[in-house]
Amino acid sequence: MxxxxxxxxxxxxxxxxxxxxxxxxxxxxxxxxxxxxxxxxxxxxxxxxLMVFEKKEIKEITLININQDDISKAGTDNEDLVNQIVTAIKAGTSKKITLDKKARDAVHANMEVIFKDDSKESLLVWVNDKNNIIIAKDVDKGSVQGIQIHGDVPKIVLNFLKQV
Missing domain, CATH: 1.20.5 (Single alpha-helices involved in coiled-coils or other helix-helix interfaces)
Structure with a gap:
């Protein structure tokens, strides 16, 4: 028991x-x-x-470079290239950029992103001597958070961003 x-x-x-x-x-x-x-x-x-367009579907990306004498323009609506560019931006590292006159004068190209709902987003693209690419939103503030694209992204993305 x-x-x-x-x-x-x-x-x-x-x-x-x-x-x-x-x-x-x-x-x-x-x-x-x-x-x-x-x-x-x-x-x-x-x-x-940093990048508002991540939530929207992109229809087209256009790069425009305006120098003193000429205007260069390149664009793509190729879905694969657009997806590779977005992936490269997502994989990039954050970088703070001061948007003073010197930085604005050094801009390589203006990137215009056109979405499927026909809205637009303006971005600035810098390419330096070492082929480092930085993309930042075009705003009227003194500084902005940008994205530095890594060199290990597909060559087609690097060539597209540098071509104008």
């Missing part, structure tokens, strides 16, 4: 410990999963503030 009570007690203890471990694991998994999206959500939020 005494032996039966101990057996019942052990069974209840094992069940109790199992429930506690199970609840702790659920709690840990919720904490872990909620903390990961917050860091990626912050990165996504930063990228979204």
């Amino acid at each position: 005494f032996y039966k009570g101990v057996k019942e007690f052990r069974k209840n203890m094992y069940l109790f410990i199992l429930v506690i471990v199970f609840l702790n694991l659920i709690g840990c998994s919720n904490i872990t999963s909620s903390s990961k999206p917050s860091s990626s959500a912050k990165q996504k939020e930063i990228k979204e503030t």
Whole structure:
């Protein structure tokens, strides 16, 4: 009789410990999963503030370079190239740019992004001597967050951004 009570007690203890471990694991998994999206959500939020066009479907991208004597223009509505350009921008690193007169004079080209809803987004493109490419939103502020395109993107993207 005494032996039966101990057996019942052990069974209840094992069940109790199992429930506690199970609840702790659920709690840990919720904490872990909620903390990961917050860091990626912050990165996504930063990228979204940099490039507004990520949420819209792009119909066409046009580059325009206006020098003293001539105007160069290049554009594409090729969906694969547009997707590669967007992917290159998403993979780029954030860079703060001061939009003073010197920076505006050094702009390689103006990029006009035309969306499927016929709205437009104006961006500035810089290409330096080392072929580093930086893209930033054209705003009237003193500084802006831009994206530096990495050199490991497809060559067709680099050539398109440098061609004008």
